[in-house]
Amino acid sequence: NAGVTQTPKFRILKIGQSMTLQCTQDMNHNYMYWYRQDPGMGLKLIYYSVGAGITDKGEVPNGYNVSRSTTEDFPLRLELAAPSQTSVYFCASSYGLAGANYNEQFFGPGTRLTVL
Amino acid sequence: GNSVTQMEGPVTLSEEAFLTINCTYTATGYPSLFWYVQYPGEGLQLLLKATKADDKGSNKGFEATYRKETTSFHLEKGSVQVSDSAVYFCALSDDKIIFGKGTRLHILP
Numbered sequence: 001n002a003g004v005t006q007t008p009k010f011r012i013l014k015i016g017q018s019m020t021l022q023c024t025q026d027m028n029h030n031y032m033y034w035y036r037q038d039p040g041m042g043l044k045l046i047y048y049s050v051g052a053g054i055t056d057k058g059e060v061p062n063g064y065n066v067s068r069s070t071t072e073d074f075p076l077r078l079e080l081a082a083p084s085q086t087s088v089y090f091c092a093s094s095y096g097l098a099g100a101n102y103n104e105q106f107f108g109p110g111t112r113l114t115v116l
Numbered sequence: 117g118n119s120v121t122q123m124e125g126p127v128t129l130s131e132e133a134f135l136t137i138n139c140t141y142t143a144t145g146y147p148s149l150f151w152y153v154q155y156p157g158e159g160l161q162l163l164l165k166a167t168k169a170d171d172k173g174s175n176k177g178f179e180a181t182y183r184k185e186t187t188s189f190h191l192e193k194g195s196v197q198v199s200d201s202a203v204y205f206c207a208l209s210d211d212k213i214i215f216g217k218g219t220r221l222h223i224l225p
Contacts, residue, residue, distance in 0.1 A: 004159070042120075042205065042215040043160075090159055105213065107159030 002026055004108035006091050012114045013081040021076040021111050023091030031094045032074040033058075033105065034066065036087040043090065049074055081115045088112050118143045122206045122216035129196055130224050137191040137219050139180075139206035147208040149173075149182050149189040154203040154218070163191075163204070198223045 007022045025032065030051045035043040045058030049068040063085060065077040074093075078085060089111045096103040123138040141149065148167045152160040164173030169184035178193045189206060201223045206216040 040217065042217040045212070092159075104162045104165075105160075107161070109157070109159050 004091055004093055004106050006089075006108035006111050008111060009109070010112045012116060013078075014116060015081060015083065017081050018077070018079050019081070019113075021078075021089055021091075021113075023074045023076065023108060024072050025074075025091075025093040025106070026072065027093060027095075027106065028071060029093035029095050029106070030071070031096065031103075032068065033092040033094075034064070034074070034076045035090045035092065036060065036085075037090060037110075038087050046076065046089075078113075083115050086113060086115045118147065118208060118210055118214050120206050120208055120214055120216040122204075122219055124217075125203075125220040126222055127219060128222045128224065131198055132195045133223075135191070135193040135196045135200075135221070137204055137206075137221070139189045139191065139216060141187050141189065141206075141208050143187075143208055143210055145210045147210045149180070150207040150209070150213075151178070151180055151189070151191050152205040152207060152215070154205065156202070160205060196221075196223050198225050 004025045033048040034046040037043050044060045046064050047066040049055045052068050052071050055066050068074050091108040092105040094103045094105045119142045121140050150165045151163040153163045154160045164175040166173040166182035172181045180189050180191045203218045203220045205218045
């Protein structure tokens, strides 16, 4: 049982490049989330999904896109990388909506992205 | 709107010292409260939680009590270890989870 896995662990992009951050969970969780963590700041929600085929914007969605074709996978796409997107990205999942009925979120190890 | 405020770090303590990390919240409803911990190079892990007023969450020697009258959920541990060095996040949930900015804790041997 691997939990939540993310790839890659590190990546350096040039301005204007695109990439996809991969996230997979093996806990059969309906809910999945993407956060970014900037230095000295808390986590900010980018996008979330309540199930396959359903996604919704979080607090900071601009510059990102997501898809959820299966229960297990929730990739995050950066189309035109900008220096402001330099951050650590965390994927998380939960059985029910995080927060409601005390549902715990399970986090992946993170992807450290630098845009130069 | 809802918000979480926790003490700024870094907090540096010697091994076996008493730890308090303050957390206060603002919420319109009756949220659940959480402490998450992030060890170096890892994602966040749930440390403890409390779901209603006066509940005490506890795990690995850490405790926090849900105080509605002071809107607080301070994290405490009686005797910290070097292995407790990490970043600690206070969070609340109502219809969504809101995280504080995190407090970095350094424990010196």
